[in-house]
Amino acid sequence: MTSASFPKWYDFFMKPLEKKRFKRIRQDLIQKAYGNVLEIGSGTGINFCFYKDVDQVTATEPSEFMIQKSEPRIKQSGVPIRLVQASAENLPFEENTFDTVVATLVFCTIPNVEKAIAEMKRVCKPDGKILLFEHVRMENSFLATLQDRLTPFWKKICDGCSLNRETMSAIQSNDVSIIHTNEYYKGLFVSAEAVNKK
Structure with a gap:
């Protein structure tokens, strides 16, 4: 469960990244969304301004504190956004509801990744689009070991965030076909466009 303090400083500490590189990454990724869109773990609503040519966005977020932080961005969005x-x-949601599912910097904090992937696949239409932007365990063995050692401490201060989660491998092992990826910061962050195979 997200604490009340975490949402308050999240945007502040992420601002240097979000203002430059992350803004372009999010924009390039989310412009690929179409139709009826689901965003998982919408947080403070940082993605809302990037949705353009879609019918509507349903955004899910478990934290009531994050939801409160995102409300101003809902009002500023150019597309209808429903927050759940x-x-x-x-x-x-019913199965096969959404044309596109979006998840950005969220799988690192989800307690049960396998179940979340199964749910994502269930509600996404067959051959629907899945758009991801996540930080992952790095391929460099020294840096990966460093991530492993830092993760227990990092999880305590960053609301359960796991630095060393192998999200893309988990996605691929659950019959989600990744058709394109981009790596950033020596492979620490990855964006991906995938297709939901059922």
Whole structure:
């Protein structure tokens, strides 16, 4: 469960990254969304301004504090956004509901990744689009070991965030076909466009 303090300083500490590199990454990724869109773990609503040519966005977020932080960005969005308090592991939607599913910097904090992926696949239409931007365990063995050692401490101060999670491998092992990826910061961050195979 997200603490009340975490959302308050999240945007402040992320601002240097979000203002430059992350803004372009998010913009390039989210412009590929279409139709009826689901965003998982929308946080403070940082993605909302990037949605353009879509029918509507349903954004899920388990933390009531994050939801409160995101409300001004909902009002500023150019597309209809409906916010639902729900966890990624238990999405309150019928199967095959969404044309596009978006998840950015969220899988690192989800307690049950396998269940969240299964839910994502369930609610996404067959051959629907899945758009991801995540930080992952790095391929460089020294840096990966450093991530492993830092993760227990990092999880305590960053609301459960796991630095060393192998998210893309988990995605691929669950019959999600990744068709394009981009790596940033020596492979620490990865964006991906994928197709939901059922």
